[in-house]
Amino acid sequence: MTQLIEYEDSSDEVRAVYDDIRATRKTDEINNFWKALANHPPTLQRTWQTVREVMTIPGEIDPLMRELIYIAVSVTNGCEYCIASHTSAAYAKGMSDNMFGELMAIVATANTTNRLANGYQIPVDEQFKT
Amino acid sequence: MTQLIEYEDSSDEVRAVYDDIRATRKTDEINNFWKALANHPPTLQRTWQTVREVMTIPGEIDPLMRELIYIAVSVTNGCEYCIASHTSAAYAKGMSDNMFGELMAIVATANTTNRLANGYQIPVDEQFKT
Amino acid sequence: MTQLIEYEDSSDEVRAVYDDIRATRKTDEINNFWKALANHPPTLQRTWQTVREVMTIPGEIDPLMRELIYIAVSVTNGCEYCIASHTSAAYAKGMSDNMFGELMAIVATANTTNRLANGYQIPVDEQFKT
Amino acid sequence: MTQLIEYEDSSDEVRAVYDDIRATRKTDEINNFWKALANHPPTLQRTWQTVREVMTIPGEIDPLMRELIYIAVSVTNGCEYCIASHTSAAYAKGMSDNMFGELMAIVATANTTNRLANGYQIPVDEQFKT
Amino acid sequence: MTQLIEYEDSSDEVRAVYDDIRATRKTDEINNFWKALANHPPTLQRTWQTVREVMTIPGEIDPLMRELIYIAVSVTNGCEYCIASHTSAAYAKGMSDNMFGELMAIVATANTTNRLANGYQIPVDEQFKT
Amino acid sequence: MTQLIEYEDSSDEVRAVYDDIRATRKTDEINNFWKALANHPPTLQRTWQTVREVMTIPGEIDPLMRELIYIAVSVTNGCEYCIASHTSAAYAKGMSDNMFGELMAIVATANTTNRLANGYQIPVDEQFKT
Structure with a gap:
């Protein structure tokens, strides 16, 4: 410690x-x-x-959305401290319980499809390369 | 394949x-x-x-922000397919180059502080537990 | 290289x-x-x-199941080489396309619930501690 | 929380x-x-x-093996909650202590070889691409 | 447990x-x-x-540096047990507080640039392939 | 791209x-x-x-060791670009093939024990907490 x-x-x-x-x-x-x-x-x-x-x-992504992105990374990495502190910060900036639920759903889904893409060894479509 | x-x-x-x-x-x-x-x-x-x-x-997080969150997770996991496809989707939904730059900066920073919190074995503040 | x-x-x-x-x-x-x-x-x-x-x-987990477990780890880590080689090995040991599909579904689901457990900061139930 | x-x-x-x-x-x-x-x-x-x-x-992978795969993913991701709950579930479905030991050995080995493959930048063999 | x-x-x-x-x-x-x-x-x-x-x-990397590398991996993976035990081992082998700080800075920076390289989908330079 | x-x-x-x-x-x-x-x-x-x-x-960790630590993180994360560029940098700073082999062995071992510590849900020893 x-x-x-x-x-x-x-x-x-x-x-x-x-x-x-x-x-x-x-x-x-x-x-x-x-x-x-x-x-x-x-x-x-x-x-x-x-x-x-x-x-x-100030930039193009608003302060609350920045916190949501921070949480998304921290949850994916499993960083307990950062999840706790940035979830607290997001609530302070106006996140609702429902918005947190939506965020978790997106993070969960992305973690799922990331692994499906890995496992099926899917080649990147030409349209996504430009 | x-x-x-x-x-x-x-x-x-x-x-x-x-x-x-x-x-x-x-x-x-x-x-x-x-x-x-x-x-x-x-x-x-x-x-x-x-x-x-x-x-x-439809929900509280708008469609473009959902894509940014998706990218944040995919970049953290290093999923090449998902990075390419969701970056493409985000541009189609109106992401600017600058917004992508801001997103990358947040993802990079969160990945840094996640590790600092791990490495320094930092206890979660009481204020973040409620 | x-x-x-x-x-x-x-x-x-x-x-x-x-x-x-x-x-x-x-x-x-x-x-x-x-x-x-x-x-x-x-x-x-x-x-x-x-x-x-x-x-x-020889042990309690049969050779094909060992390959499935190996693939599960490799897909979670996103190791292209190991996914390719162990998927090939699993097919050689009798994995069917359908079994691979079931495996991917489990891996995808576990990756999802891992993040939901992180994000919601869920305390471990007493019943799971003994 | x-x-x-x-x-x-x-x-x-x-x-x-x-x-x-x-x-x-x-x-x-x-x-x-x-x-x-x-x-x-x-x-x-x-x-x-x-x-x-x-x-x-019901499918081609039996219920106990599904739990082992779930544990393999959760251990790789370091999800404390999921490790505790699915280890408990696996024991309830008949996992022996020895089987758990074999599982951990496979997970540990896969995590090792995943990194060796990354670090040595090993090209995928042609035979694994078909 | x-x-x-x-x-x-x-x-x-x-x-x-x-x-x-x-x-x-x-x-x-x-x-x-x-x-x-x-x-x-x-x-x-x-x-x-x-x-x-x-x-x-005995080898070309000295014992203390081996511990630093061990910590770097453990911090990146977020393994609480391994961070605690190898940080303790590193201090026993002569790590100073300042050296630990330098180590954390490198680990944090590498975790940042790893994600920037992923997110910007940067092609490997020819000079790094030989 | x-x-x-x-x-x-x-x-x-x-x-x-x-x-x-x-x-x-x-x-x-x-x-x-x-x-x-x-x-x-x-x-x-x-x-x-x-x-x-x-x-x-200039600091307490020499430039070559900093590169080794950078590689350890990049290999753990599976960042192809960073592995290639920092391996190249490490060779330029004097890393031998044998030293690279030792580094890979440490990274591989740490990735193994990180998962064993997770999977066996091992409590941190009191001696490591001070």
Whole structure:
């Protein structure tokens, strides 16, 4: 189990990232993920910068849909921590129980057809190559 | 390599599914995935019924976003066939190159943080458990 | 691409394994998998010994079912080489097209329910813990 | 953590599935998997229908072997819930401890050779392509 | 949950492996992994022999780096037990916290670029094929 | 198949990254991975910055070992492109054929024990939790 580094115990380098997390998310709460990464400041900085850019900079995919995509990946990989944290984030951004059900149905179906495509060794159609 | 069963050579049972695929998708084209599954009619029927329901019945997630989620899973699993076919489907439903880029960035980031959460053995925060 | 080491070009150490493969499988054919592993003789020896023991020593699971299990894993992992070689082996041991279809249906279903169990964060029932 | 929907609290739609699960399995017990899926009735119905068909309709693969294949997939994916529930189901259908040991050996070996085939970038033999 | 077979309760066959583990590792401690595998002695013997050869026979990759590679695989697969045990082993062999941080950064980055390569369907450069 | 953006056709934004790749790697060659990511400049920039930092900034893990770890992840995930490109990079940095063989043996073994730990549902030893 990794040591979790609290705000009070953080170095200046780590605290700067924590402050940006707090400002970006408009909450004092720092979740365990960042407290664990703080054991290696370059990884903390790089990962937070990436997550912030990818999840919060305005773009063509809206913030809630980004969370759904994040959940889809995390469920496929079976990452318990990420499923819990991003499901929580998605509910906070307006996901309904029904939308979560639809999401799970898509993820389940894609995991099924991925294996059928593998198992039947299906060649890619010419129309999909262009 | 699996034998691909063409429309002309299909049994009544398979042809009924092919006809429904054509009607639902408004095209005569049947892609290789279904032609391969036709070797086992119960799997063809069940899989098509599931895909049709999950991907086309109106719900809270719009059709383009469903394709993005499908791609996210397929990319995470590394399923070449499904990546090619659903990327093609997403473009047909209006995905822009930029949106695809955003999608890839989210998928890449989630795959990164999934492993960091695993590796640092991070306990799930109490706030994410309710 | 790895160099494939042919029987004629093999060292004594590698040739001893090749001879055992030929004797065990009752064919002169050595497939590419072993010709590639021959680049690292300890891996060739260890892997062949394991595969021979696990797949051919008489036990409670019959040889054809062992191949089906091997395919199930390979399809889940998306290993093209292993899917092709073990599907071929299964047909040689008596798998019918219909049995392959049933196998794919089970693999597809398990991949679906694995993700639903992940996504819904379902606690293991007490009855399954004993 | 998903809310688990008990039989007593279920809607007519959900209860109909629960009743079919009870009748098919000849037990009043409904395990947590279904109680979680009940949060999204279409997913509950579709998943139960698929599992029932794939796991219980008579076919060429016997019921115990179907469970072994299910376990092989679940172990490869690392799905804790599915490993626990299907291992329990397999024991109920007559799996011996020794058979479980043989199964694990095959799953372990396939996971090994899948990676060796990937890593050595081994081309598929012509004989496996037909 | 598997029964763990203690040294005192082990058969001669299992005890011989336990003794070799103790001698090789210079400790009386047998960790749960081996106590679980002891339920199927052939798997215990084969797995221990493989782990001992692969992890302890002198070679070109030093013992600590072997542990880092082991962790990289285990983190990618999300195997909680193996992450915990091999992280512990790596610290015992001299891994620093900073080295662990560097390792996690590489694992995270590889998991990211693996998916970008999949998603963008990037053809392998000619220069990488020779 | 993604369009590959050549140096000559690149925007200023993309070209700045290409120039940094060339300078860092001391070669004019830009491999397909970057030419594909160039379709989404923010992903190109972020990914290159991460790869450069993680793989080239001096640290406690030497450059060749970083490549071995990269290969271990890519082989576990089955990413053909990344296996080919990083195996090539590792040979360029001094990997011997024998070292590659040792690496494959470790990756194969870890993939085996990961599944045995999953399948036997082995509880983490107390000694590994601190």
